[in-house]
Amino acid sequence: MTTTEMTVRDALNRALDEALAADPRVIVLGEDVADPAGGVSGVTAGLSTRHGHDRVLDTPISEAAIVGAAIGAAVDGMLPVAEIMIMDFIGIALDQIANHAAKLRFMSGGRTPCPVTIRTAVFGGLGSGATHSQSLEAWFMHIPGLKVIVPSTPADAKGLLTTAIFDPDPCVFVETVITYGARGPVPTEPGFAIPFGEADVKRAGNDVTVVTYGRGVFDALTAAEQVAAEGIDVEVVDLRTLVPLDMPRVLESVAKTKRAVVAHYATRFAGPGAELAATIGEELFGVLDAPVERVGARFTPIPAASSLEAAVFPSAGTIADAIRRTVGFGRG
Amino acid sequence: VTTDTGTMPTNDVLRTMFEVMTLVKTCDERLRKGIATGEFMTVFWPPRGQEAIAAGIAVCLRRDDRLVTTYRGLHDLIAKGVPLTEILGEMLGRQIGACRGKGGTMHVTCPDVGVMLSTGIVGAGVPVAVGLALAARRQGSDRVTAVCFGDGATNTGSFHEAANLASTWQLPVVLICQNNQYAEMTAVGQTMHIERIADRALAYAMPGVRVDGNDPVAVHRELSAAVERARSGGGPTLVECVTFRFNGHYFGDPMAYIPPEELAAAIAADPVPRYRSWLTEHAILDEDALAGIEAGAVRQVDDALATVLASPPPTIDEVDTDVYASAVGVPQ
Numbered sequence: 001m002t003t004t005e006m007t008v009r010d011a012l013n014r015a016l017d018e019a020l021a022a023d024p025r026v027i028v029l030g031e032d033v034a035d036p037a038g039g040v041s042g043v044t045a046g047l048s049t050r051h052g053h054d055r056v057l058d059t060p061i062s063e064a065a066i067v068g069a070a071i072g073a074a075v076d077g078m079l080p081v082a083e084i085m086i087m088d089f090i091g092i093a094l095d096q097i098a099n100h101a102a103k104l105r106f107m108s109g110g111r112t113p114c115p116v117t118i119r120t121a122v123f124g125g126l127g128s129g130a131t132h133s134q135s136l137e138a139w140f141m142h143i144p145g146l147k148v149i150v151p152s153t154p155a156d157a158k159g160l161l162t163t164a165i166f167d168p169d170p171c172v173f174v175e176t177v178i179t180y181g182a183r184g185p186v187p188t189e190p191g192f193a194i195p196f197g198e199a200d201v202k203r204a205g206n207d208v209t210v211v212t213y214g215r216g217v218f219d220a221l222t223a224a225e226q227v228a229a230e231g232i233d234v235e236v237v238d239l240r241t242l243v244p245l246d247m248p249r250v251l252e253s254v255a256k257t258k259r260a261v262v263a264h265y266a267t268r269f270a271g272p273g274a275e276l277a278a279t280i281g282e283e284l285f286g287v288l289d290a291p292v293e294r295v296g297a298r299f300t301p302i303p304a305a306s307s308l309e310a311a312v313f314p315s316a317g318t319i320a321d322a323i324r325r326t327v328g329f330g331r332g
Numbered sequence: 333v334t335t336d337t338g339t340m341p342t343n344d345v346l347r348t349m350f351e352v353m354t355l356v357k358t359c360d361e362r363l364r365k366g367i368a369t370g371e372f373m374t375v376f377w378p379p380r381g382q383e384a385i386a387a388g389i390a391v392c393l394r395r396d397d398r399l400v401t402t403y404r405g406l407h408d409l410i411a412k413g414v415p416l417t418e419i420l421g422e423m424l425g426r427q428i429g430a431c432r433g434k435g436g437t438m439h440v441t442c443p444d445v446g447v448m449l450s451t452g453i454v455g456a457g458v459p460v461a462v463g464l465a466l467a468a469r470r471q472g473s474d475r476v477t478a479v480c481f482g483d484g485a486t487n488t489g490s491f492h493e494a495a496n497l498a499s500t501w502q503l504p505v506v507l508i509c510q511n512n513q514y515a516e517m518t519a520v521g522q523t524m525h526i527e528r529i530a531d532r533a534l535a536y537a538m539p540g541v542r543v544d545g546n547d548p549v550a551v552h553r554e555l556s557a558a559v560e561r562a563r564s565g566g567g568p569t570l571v572e573c574v575t576f577r578f579n580g581h582y583f584g585d586p587m588a589y590i591p592p593e594e595l596a597a598a599i600a601a602d603p604v605p606r607y608r609s610w611l612t613e614h615a616i617l618d619e620d621a622l623a624g625i626e627a628g629a630v631r632q633v634d635d636a637l638a639t640v641l642a643s644p645p646p647t648i649d650e651v652d653t654d655v656y657a658s659a660v661g662v663p664q
Contacts, residue, residue: 024470025470027466027470054470055470057501059497060493060496060497060500062493062494062496062497063493064456064459064489064490064493064494065459065462065490065493065494065496065497067459068456068458068459068460068462068463068490068493068494069459069460069462069463069466069494069497070463071459071460071463072400072448072449072459072460072461072462072463072464072465072466072467072477073463073464073466073467073470074463075448075449075460075463075464076398076448076463076464076467076468076471077467077471078466078467078470078471080463092489095453095456095490096456096459096460096490099451099452099453099456100449100451100453100456100460104441104449105654105655105656105657106434106654106655107431107434107435107436107439107441108430108431108434108435108439108441108443108654109429109430109431109432109433109434109435109441109650109654110653110654111430111431111441111442111443112441112443112448112449113657144655144663145655145656147656167657168657169656169657196661197660197661197662243662243663244660244661244662245661245663246661
């Protein structure tokens with residue numbers, strides 16, 4: 001498969017560009033998405049110039065109307081991609097997402113499917129403070145009917161966004177601004193897509209499994225290198241989609257390593273890792289050599305000062321420490 | 333009742349409006365009787381008293397025009413042509429229901445006749461209507477989207493966000509405010525510092541009209557103008573139809589918050605007998621014709637109810653159906 005090196009930002013842009021070119025049902029709407037702004041982080045740059053301002057629509061700062069309008073268009077034959085600029089703003093649109101997008105297929109007995117994609121971005125790590133930094137994906141995992149996607153690499157960003165746009169169900173697609181500049185190979189084949197519900201082993205190993213997604217993948221890979229020097233062989237499983245959740249792949253890995261660390265930037269308490277740890281415990285109780293370790297953000301609003309923010313979020317260091325704890329468990 | 337013969341609808345339209353009003357009234361009364369006597373159980377937000385608005389909707393919208401309504405939607409659903417068996421079947425939790433019993437009274441959806449959403453969330457339908465209209469524009473269709481909501485909805489952010497967006501994009505939307513004087517259990521005068529809800533349109537440079545919502549001829553006049561404006565590219569209109577609900581917020585509501593004299597005055601102005609008298613006074617329909625329509629409505633409701641009561645409840649596997657397009661990989 002031919003690939004081109006590009007950033008996450010460019011991979012996302014390419015997915016949107018190709019979808020707009022391939023299917024007239026695709027529209028993009030959100031705050032500042034059209035040129036010349038091209039999106040607050042440049043993800044939608046050039047799209048309105050190429051596909052028209054009637055298909056790439058700047059909106060007022062009206063999150064409920066952005067998502068509500070996207071839902072209405074979706075139930076009437078369109079494939080809208082709505083952007084909520086920063087994930088913390090999604091609360092304003094939450095009724096539309098949780099009570100409408102998620103439930104319309106079910107409540108109508110299948111008569112009004114809602115193939116909307118809601119792109120949003122986590123701005124954590126940039127010192128923006130508590131209302132511009134949260135990783136809220138667990139909120140959406142808790143609502144039956146939604147699919148929740150959190151890509152890490154450029155290839156995953158491209159392939160998963162393409163799948164989300166054309167998926168028949170509502171998708172909450174969570175991007176991470178601090179990783180927009182991360183580079184990697186992306187297949188050049190137009191329409192390249194990655195199926196949902198397929199976790200990806202980003203690093204193979206035998207001693208301990210780190211289950212993570214999104215920004216956590218980068219930290220986990222760094223942590224794995226750190227502990228490799230200590231003779232610990234880490235497997236990093238990138239979930240890529242939280243709903244659907246590739247639990248079979250997770251369990252396969254943990255059954256092999258017998259130790260698991262779950263890590264994410266979402267709040268540790270009642271975070272996605274709680275579901276993962278519980279299920280690993282249920283399925284592999286007799287197999288595990290150590291309790292499942294959970295790494296996540298501290299239970300506090302995200303502070304602005306970089307020193308404080310660093311103390312709240314996980315890091316390669318805290319993941320490495322968790323790896324060491326689980327490997328050392330029971331060895332006194 | 334209006335006497336402006338310059339905009340008088342044809343006798344066929346006048347007759348259809350009486351048929352719709354009679355059917356709504358008959359169905360509403362039969363449902364309340366059935367619940368009150370224990371013949372069947374359901375939850376119900378009766379529209380009795382708001383029949384004249386339904387009459388206007390029935391004759392002003394095309395079959396392919398879209399309608400969004402609310403939990404108090406029985407009259408709107410009948411007006412748009414949803415089969416009675418689908419409405420009653422949904423309310424009573426039967427397989428024959430519009431959504432096979434999965435939506436319930438609040439959430440009847442029937443895309444076959446353009447009913448794309450009934451929402452249980454006050455105000456939430458307006459953004460969705462904007463999206464339905466956006467889809468029509470993208471698809472090159474001249475269909476119009478009408479959205480019904482109450483006085484209370486105009487105090488929500490969703491309403492204002494959507495009204496602004498509909499106006500900014502000049503979309504073919506008709507915003508029908510059924511001002512029944514009470515937002516759940518609070519009088520409209522206690523929840524807004526304006527006399528006329530129609531004036532809220534001024535903020536969006538949108539035409540806003542206030543009409544006697546108990547006069548079907550007046551409702552027809554204003555709705556047909558708004559629909560024509562929307563269809564011909566003139567953008568959205570807010571039509572405030574002033575009316576009253578006779579049975580409170582939900583059936584069983586003790587209505588302690590409604591002064592008895594206010595309720596008595598409203599019932600004295602009951603739009604159904606009022607329009608019936610008007611039709612005879614103007615020699616549109618004679619007593620035999622009116623009685624025939626009324627007897628026909630009773631038969632229609634009784635027949636539909638018999639069919640519904642003979643329909644089985646949904647099978648339990650419906651619980652896991654239509655949550656997603658495919659259940660593969662999603663949680664149970």
